Amino acid sequence: MVNIMKTYLDCIPCFFRQVIDAGRMAGLDDKQQKKVVDKFASILPELSLDMSPPEIARLTNKLLQKTAKSKDLYAKIKQKSNQIGLRMYEKLKQKVEASKDQLLAAVEIAIIGNIIDYGAKNHLDLDKELDRMLRKEKQLIKKEKKRIFNYKQFKEQLSRAKTILYLADNAGETVFDRVLIEQIKRIDPNKIIIYAVKDKPVINDALLEDALICGIDKQAEIISSGSDAPGTVLALCSKKFLDVYNKADMIISKGQGNFEALAAVNKRLIFFLFMVKCAVVAENVDCKIGDITLLFNSGD
Numbered sequence: 351m352v353n354i355m356k357t358y359l360d361c362i363p364c365f366f367r368q369v370i371d372a373g374r375m376a377g378l379d380d381k382q383q384k385k386v387v388d389k390f391a392s393i394l395p396e397l398s399l400d401m402s403p404p405e406i407a408r409l410t411n412k413l414l415q416k417t418a419k420s421k422d423l424y425a426k427i428k429q430k431s432n433q434i435g436l437r438m439y440e441k442l443k444q445k446v447e448a449s450k451d452q453l454l455a456a457v458e459i460a461i462i463g464n465i466i467d468y469g470a471k472n473h474l475d476l477d478k479e480l481d482r483m484l485r486k487e488k489q490l491i492k493k494e495k496k497r498i499f500n501y502k503q504f505k506e507q508l509s510r511a512k513t514i515l516y517l518a519d520n521a522g523e524t525v526f527d528r529v530l531i532e533q534i535k536r537i538d539p540n541k542i543i544i545y546a547v548k549d550k551p552v553i554n555d556a557l558l559e560d561a562l563i564c565g566i567d568k569q570a571e572i573i574s575s576g577s578d579a580p581g582t583v584l585a586l587c588s589k590k591f592l593d594v595y596n597k598a599d600m601i602i603s604k605g606q607g608n609f610e611a612l613a614a615v616n617k618r619l620i621f622f623l624f625m626v627k628c629a630v631v632a633e634n635v636d637c638k639i640g641d642i643t644l645l646f647n648s649g650d
Contacts, residue, residue: 356399356400356401356402357397357398357399357400357401357402357403357406358399358630359399360629360630361403361406361628361630362394364628365390365406365407365410366387366390368407368410368553369383369386369387369390369410369413369414370383370387372410372411372414372423372424372553373386373414373417373418375423375424375427376414376418376420376423377418378414378417378418382417382418385417386410386413386414386417389413390409390410390413393409397409402581402583402610402611403581403607403610404579404580404581404582404583404607404610404611405579405581405583405586405611407552407553407579407580407581407607408552408578408579408580408583408586411423411552411553411578411580415551421550421551422551423551423553424521424551424553424554425551427521427554428520428521428522428554428556428560429521430522431466431520431521431522431523431554432521432522432524432525432560432563432564433522434466434522435463435466435522435523435524435525435526435564436525436563436564436565438525439525439528439529439565442459442525442526442529443529443532445459446459446529446533452533452536453505453508453533453534453537454501456529456530456532456533456534457501457504457530457623457644458642459526459529459530460526460527460529460530460604460623461623461624461625461642461643461644462526462625462642463522463523463525463526463527464519464520464523464526464604464605464606464623464624464625464642465625466520466521466522466523466554497636498635498636498637498641498643498644498645499642499643499644500621500644500645500646501644503621503646503648504621504644504646507600507619507621507646508534508537508600510599510600511541511598511599511600512540512541512542512599513541513542513543513544513597513598513599513600514534514541514542514543514544514598514599514600514601514602515544515546515594515595515598515600515601515602516531516543516544516545516546516570516601516602516604517546517575517582517601517602517603517604517605517608518545518546518547518548518555518556518561518604519555519556519604519605519607519608519624520554520555520556520605521554521555521556521557521560521564522554522560522564523556523604523605524556524560524561524564524566525564525565527545527564527566527604528564528565528566528568528569530602531543531545531566531569531570532569535569542571543569543570543571544570544571544572544573544594544598545561545566545570545571545572545573546572546573546574546575546582546591546594547560547561547572547573547574547575548574548575548577548578548579548580549574549575549576549577549578549588550578551578552578552579552580553580555580555607558572558574573590573591573594574588574591575587575588575591576588576589576590576591577591579607579611580607581605581607581608581609581610581611581612582603582608582611582612583611584611584612584615595618596618598618599619600619600621601618601619601620601621602620602621602623603620603621603622603623603624604623604624605623605624606624606625606626606627606628606631608622608624609622609624609631609645610631612647613634613647615647617649618647618649619647619648619649620646620647620649621644621645621646621647622643622644622645622646622647623643623644624642624643625640625641625642625643626638626639626640626641626642626643627639
């Protein structure tokens with residue numbers, strides 16, 4: 351499906367950018383920000399490129415939390431993202447109800463929600479960007495590109511699956527996930543859907559409270575992955591989560607971080623729903639930055 355995702359040299363400048371952007375967002379002054387940058391630079395030689403990007407991003411997040419003396423650097427950003435998502439909820443539902451293929455529309459909307467990512471793109475006018483993408487979704491998603499949009503396989507596997515594990519990505523994006531989950535339950539109310547969020551604050555990833563605010567609990571059971579990495583790094587996840595992960599009939603994985611963490615895992619039936627946001631991932635997937643993807647890992 352894809353080359354094995356690891357950390358590339360091209361990822362390293364991005365880590366430094368995220369450190370600086372997050373530090374400013376947390377209110378650190380220049381002296382404090384340089385302290386974090388210097389600390390990350392000092393541990394960089396010890397980090398293996400075989401680590402996935404989410405594993406390294408987890409370390410930078412911990413450095414920032416320690417310096418800022420704050421556990422949740424993106425708390426205000428996540429609150430704003432949830433508010434924007436909830437404000438768009440009725441519009442998103444109407445979009446699905448007006449579509450000939452309502453499941454396809456819900457899948458598209460879930461992926462479009464992945465634009466809510468302050469880790470990859472910090473300066474974002476969410477209202478403007480989301481409205482633009484919803485208006486132009488047919489051009490953006492390019493359903494004719496079956497190589498990177500495996501909807502047929504998604505629909506087939508969904509019809510067979512009894513238990514679905516849905517891996518959350520960012521706060522606010524959870525509203526878009528809710529639209530897809532509701533559509534799946536509308537097709538088959540007996541399907542069991544389990545929605546996994548991060549255990550502790552990391553960048554703007556969704557936590558339990560974000561999922562509850564966005565109404566996920568109305569359609570799915572919410573659990574923690576046990577991890578505080580910005581991606582589902584299995585080695586950092588709890589036993590409870592791994593039990594669910596290994597038993598689920600189908601896994602829906604949202605976001606680029608989850609893709610980076612799980613792309614090399616070939617023992618599970620996983621569908622990766624995300625927007626391509628960097629050149630390294632674009633090269634691995636063989637597509638362009640900005641492409642909206644639905645990739646299928648058969649588990650063979």
